[in-house]
Amino acid sequence: MSDAANPSAWQRLLARGGAARWSLVLLVLVVLAAVFGPMLMSGMAGEVSADQFAAPSWAHPFGTDLHGQDMLFRVLSGARVSLAVGIAGALIAFFIGTAYGLVAGYAGGKTDGAMMRFVEILYAVPRLIILLIAINAFDSRMKMWLAGIPGLVSYSRIVILILSLGLIEWLTMARIVRGQVLALKSQQFVLAARSLGQTHWKILTRHLLPNLVGVVIVYLTLTVPAVILDESFLSFLGLGIQAPQASWGSLLADGAQAINPVKSYWWLLAFPAATMSLTLLALNFLGDALRDVLDPRAEK
Amino acid sequence: MVAFALRRFASMLLVLFCVVSITFFLMRSAPGGPFDRERELLPQAKHALEVKFHYDGTPWQQYTAYLSRLMHGDLGPSTRYRNRTVNELLAQTLPVSAALGATAFCIATLGGVLLGGWAAVRRGTAGETGAMFLSLLAISIPTFVTGPLLILIFALQLGWLPVGGLGSPMSLLLPALTLAGPYVAYIARLTRTSMLEVLGQDFIRTARAKGLAEWRVVSLHAAKVALLPVISFLGPLAANLLTGSIVVETIFNIPGAGGFFVNSIQNRDGFLLEGVVIVYCALLVVLNLLVDIAYPWLDRRIKSYE
Numbered sequence: 001m002s003d004a005a006n007p008s009a010w011q012r013l014l015a016r017g018g019a020a021r022w023s024l025v026l027l028v029l030v031v032l033a034a035v036f037g038p039m040l041m042s043g044m045a046g047e048v049s050a051d052q053f054a055a056p057s058w059a060h061p062f063g064t065d066l067h068g069q070d071m072l073f074r075v076l077s078g079a080r081v082s083l084a085v086g087i088a089g090a091l092i093a094f095f096i097g098t099a100y101g102l103v104a105g106y107a108g109g110k111t112d113g114a115m116m117r118f119v120e121i122l123y124a125v126p127r128l129i130i131l132l133i134a135i136n137a138f139d140s141r142m143k144m145w146l147a148g149i150p151g152l153v154s155y156s157r158i159v160i161l162i163l164s165l166g167l168i169e170w171l172t173m174a175r176i177v178r179g180q181v182l183a184l185k186s187q188q189f190v191l192a193a194r195s196l197g198q199t200h201w202k203i204l205t206r207h208l209l210p211n212l213v214g215v216v217i218v219y220l221t222l223t224v225p226a227v228i229l230d231e232s233f234l235s236f237l238g239l240g241i242q243a244p245q246a247s248w249g250s251l252l253a254d255g256a257q258a259i260n261p262v263k264s265y266w267w268l269l270a271f272p273a274a275t276m277s278l279t280l281l282a283l284n285f286l287g288d289a290l291r292d293v294l295d296p297r298a299e300k
Numbered sequence: 301m302v303a304f305a306l307r308r309f310a311s312m313l314l315v316l317f318c319v320v321s322i323t324f325f326l327m328r329s330a331p332g333g334p335f336d337r338e339r340e341l342l343p344q345a346k347h348a349l350e351v352k353f354h355y356d357g358t359p360w361q362q363y364t365a366y367l368s369r370l371m372h373g374d375l376g377p378s379t380r381y382r383n384r385t386v387n388e389l390l391a392q393t394l395p396v397s398a399a400l401g402a403t404a405f406c407i408a409t410l411g412g413v414l415l416g417g418w419a420a421v422r423r424g425t426a427g428e429t430g431a432m433f434l435s436l437l438a439i440s441i442p443t444f445v446t447g448p449l450l451i452l453i454f455a456l457q458l459g460w461l462p463v464g465g466l467g468s469p470m471s472l473l474l475p476a477l478t479l480a481g482p483y484v485a486y487i488a489r490l491t492r493t494s495m496l497e498v499l500g501q502d503f504i505r506t507a508r509a510k511g512l513a514e515w516r517v518v519s520l521h522a523a524k525v526a527l528l529p530v531i532s533f534l535g536p537l538a539a540n541l542l543t544g545s546i547v548v549e550t551i552f553n554i555p556g557a558g559g560f561f562v563n564s565i566q567n568r569d570g571f572l573l574e575g576v577v578i579v580y581c582a583l584l585v586v587l588n589l590l591v592d593i594a595y596p597w598l599d600r601r602i603k604s605y606e
Contacts, residue, residue, distance in 0.1 A: 280440035
């Protein structure tokens with residue numbers, strides 16, 4: 001089981017063919033475009049111009065928006081924010097969830113019961129709603145706090161989004177890890193390690209953690225699209241990323257408003273929607289394929 | 301069993317209490333009050349307003365006063381809609397949200413189970429691949445994309461259904477479909493996986509060996525066991541539908557309670573926000589409790605109330 005991350009898993013993943021491989025290709029393309037795209041485009045692209053609501057053309061492949069900004073530029077810089085929030089948020093969720101699940105599963109008994117009870121209670125709370133309120137309550141405080149660090153103030157919304165989304169998305173990870181640890185800790189290699197007098201810390205980090213890599217990677221891949229969706233939900237409601245910065249969610253909010261009976265500027269909705277949906281689809285496909293390859297419990 | 305239900309009930313109340321308290325103090329600790337957006341008020345006038353709307357005294361005094369009013373079923377006044385109480389506002393808007401939520405709930409469970417079951421039975425065919433690809437697509441597209449797209453196609457281009465608002469039962473169809481979409485997909489995936497697992501078990505082979513028709517084997521024998529994971533998902537489903545309805549109500553201009561969330565946060569309308577949070581959380585917790593009680597009753601192999 002500890003061979004979870006070795007080349008053969010990669011080979012098995014790619015041998016699955018079609019979907020998984022195309023997903024990887026697409027994801028690499030999106031990430032490259034998001035990182036380098038805005039840099040390569042001419043400086044004019046992000047500027048406000050008189051060219052309002054221009055339909056897609058060679059000059060503006062994705063059209064322009066209300067302020068005459070190029071939509072391709074907006075979508076790519078939105079991708080930066082959305083992907084950054086998704087990855088960073090998922091990483092935070094991953095650290096908390098893994099640590100929590102490891103401790104709960106390994107401790108067992110009453111500690112485990114209490115810790116998992118807590119997770120269940122959190123599951124019963126509409127987390128995004130509490131998050132909505134919390135972000136609003138802490139936003140200005142966060143700005144003051146970050147004011148001491150030059151260059152970070154304009155990112156305070158992003159920082160607070162990453163932190164808070166990471167803080168709510170760890171529950172599933174904790175459950176999965178704990179289940180795995182429960183199954184693993186009664187196995188003989190753990191018993192052997194314990195009877196050799198190894199410390200709990202060493203058993204956790206040297207023996208249990210390596211065996212969890214596969215499962216954890218799978219759920220990390222599946223947490224990224226979940227966090228991206230959450231972020232876009234908040235931004236869509238106008239409570240996440242705010243102008244002049246953009247994320248996929250805030251672009252979609254603008255796009256949704258542009259669909260009306262009088263005049264529909266479809267490109268404002270279609271291009272951000274297509275980019276975001278394809279990315280999320282690829283991430284979900286990849287996560288599914290990885291789960292089939294790496295998760296020992298997934299039956300096939 | 302009774303002890304189990306009682307214990308769950310107690311923890312339910314605890315959850316509600318925590319959520320109410322957290323919301324209350326988060327709201328009060330946020331900068332800016334409900335009366336800041338008006339023209340400059342005389343201190344006396346502002347104080348009079350604060351007294352009238354229960355915003356006077358320290359946060360702790362406000363909190364205890366609020367709790368005691370809650371005990372009497374009084375959710376407090378709204379500072380935005382001055383001549384109405386939160387109770388009145390909710391009584392007016394909740395039925396609308398409930399109708400939308402219930403429709404979406406039915407679409408999601410029925411559609412998901414049928415689609416997933418069909419995919420499991422058609423295992424290995426192009427139909428299964430197609431159905432599962434569609435499901436993943438539906439999960440990946442947020443509702444605020446499918447909503448406007450459905451409006452564009454069915455309301456604006458084809459003119460079959462109304463654009464938004466709430467007139468006829470037909471006007472609930474598009475929003476409910478939008479809201480249910482990702483969950484149809486999620487339940488379909490859940491059903492397919494567990495159905496495939498069950499179809500490989502011995503008792504199914506026995507049923508087939510007895511010469512039962514295939515549809516009987518699947519819909520009576522297998523479904524009874526295979527639907528258990530779906531049932532345990534019904535609680536989280538309700539939670540997600542509740543949260544999702546905030547967005548869908550905004551897109552389709554539906555006068556439900558979800559719209560109050562965003563508005564009341566921006567207007568610092570504390571009691572209205574807390575009222576909505578209480579109702580949503582209570583619904584959610586009760587649904588979770590129902591699922592937990594029904595679960596061991598449905599699956600005799602599990603004794604979760606030990």
